[in-house]
Amino acid sequence: MIRLALSLSFFPLLASAQTDDSHFLQSCASMLAANRAAPTQFFFSTKREQNRLDTATATGPNYRLRALNYVWLRHYEQAAQWFEKAAEHFPKEHGAAGEFYFTFLRDTDRALRHLNAFDALTVNFDDHINHNPVSYLRGLVYRDRGNHPKAIEQFCIAIDSLEKKHGAEWVNYRHYVSRAVSYLATQQPGKALLDLDKAAHNYPKSPLVQYQRGVALRQLGRTAEARTALQDASFFYKQNRAQRGSYPQEDDNNPLFEPDIDAAIDALPATNRN
Numbered sequence: 001m002i003r004l005a006l007s008l009s010f011f012p013l014l015a016s017a018q019t020d021d022s023h024f025l026q027s028c029a030s031m032l033a034a035n036r037a038a039p040t041q042f043f044f045s046t047k048r049e050q051n052r053l054d055t056a057t058a059t060g061p062n063y064r065l066r067a068l069n070y071v072w073l074r075h076y077e078q079a080a081q082w083f084e085k086a087a088e089h090f091p092k093e094h095g096a097a098g099e100f101y102f103t104f105l106r107d108t109d110r111a112l113r114h115l116n117a118f119d120a121l122t123v124n125f126d127d128h129i130n131h132n133p134v135s136y137l138r139g140l141v142y143r144d145r146g147n148h149p150k151a152i153e154q155f156c157i158a159i160d161s162l163e164k165k166h167g168a169e170w171v172n173y174r175h176y177v178s179r180a181v182s183y184l185a186t187q188q189p190g191k192a193l194l195d196l197d198k199a200a201h202n203y204p205k206s207p208l209v210q211y212q213r214g215v216a217l218r219q220l221g222r223t224a225e226a227r228t229a230l231q232d233a234s235f236f237y238k239q240n241r242a243q244r245g246s247y248p249q250e251d252d253n254n255p256l257f258e259p260d261i262d263a264a265i266d267a268l269p270a271t272n273r274n
Helices: 002-006 021-036 046-053 060-072 076-089 091-105 108-122 134-144 148-166 173-185 189-202 207-219 223-244 258-267
Strands: none
Touching: 060 076, 060 091, 076 091, 091 108, 091 134, 108 134, 134 148, 134 173, 148 173, 173 189, 173 207, 189 207, 207 223, 207 258, 223 258
16 A cells, blocks of 8 residues: 555555455454554655645645545545545546545445546546556446446456457456456356466466465366365465465455465365366
C-alpha cells in the first residue's frame, strides 16, 4: 500500500467476491486491529498537507494528493469529496476515483461510473490505473457483483491483447488468477487451469496459484494432481511465512488463508484417482 501511495496513485484492493463469511470476519478483524493503531502521516505530515495543499495550484495530482491524505488517515468521507472534486475538474482523475470507491467503500455503482468515464476518454485504448488496465478493474467490480460472465469479458480485454502482443510472461500473474476464479465459478475448470498454468510459469512459488490449481484440478477429477498442487500451496505458504515472519495477503482481490488450503486437502478423497 505504501508503494502505491508513494507513486501518487492507489492502494491494493482489500477483498474479493469469493470471500465467504469466515474470511470476511477475518478481514474485519485485521481491519479493526489496524484501525486501533495510531494513524501514520502521509508523506511528511498532516500540517504540511493543511498548509501546502490549501494554497497549491489546482491540478489533478494536487487534488488527488489531498484525497490520498484522507485515505491515509482513514477519513473516507473527506477522501470521497476530494476524489469527486478532482474528477469533476480533471477528467483523468476518474480512474483514481473509481478505484477508490471499489477498494475502500465497495460502492460498485460509483466505481463503475468513474471507471467507465475514465475509459471513455480514450475509446480505442485500454487505459491503465496504476499497474492495472481499467478493464481489469471493471472485471473485479463485476465479479464482486457476482456477474462472472461479464467479469470474464472484462478480464479477457485486459489479458488477451497484452498476451497476444508481448506473450503470457508479460501478463501479471494475479490477472490470470482473477480470471481463473471466474472460470471456476462458471464451471469452466479447463480454461481456469490454462490460466493458472500460465500464472504458475510467471510465479512458480505462489501459494495462491497452486491453491487455485488444486481447485481446478479437483473440478476436473484429477485428484492426485490436485493433491500435489494443494500440498505445494501449503509448503509455499509456510515457507513465505517463515521467511518474512508473517505472510500478508498475496493478492487482496483473491484472499487466501492457510485453513483454506488445509480444508481443501482434507476434502480430497482418501484414494487418489486420476
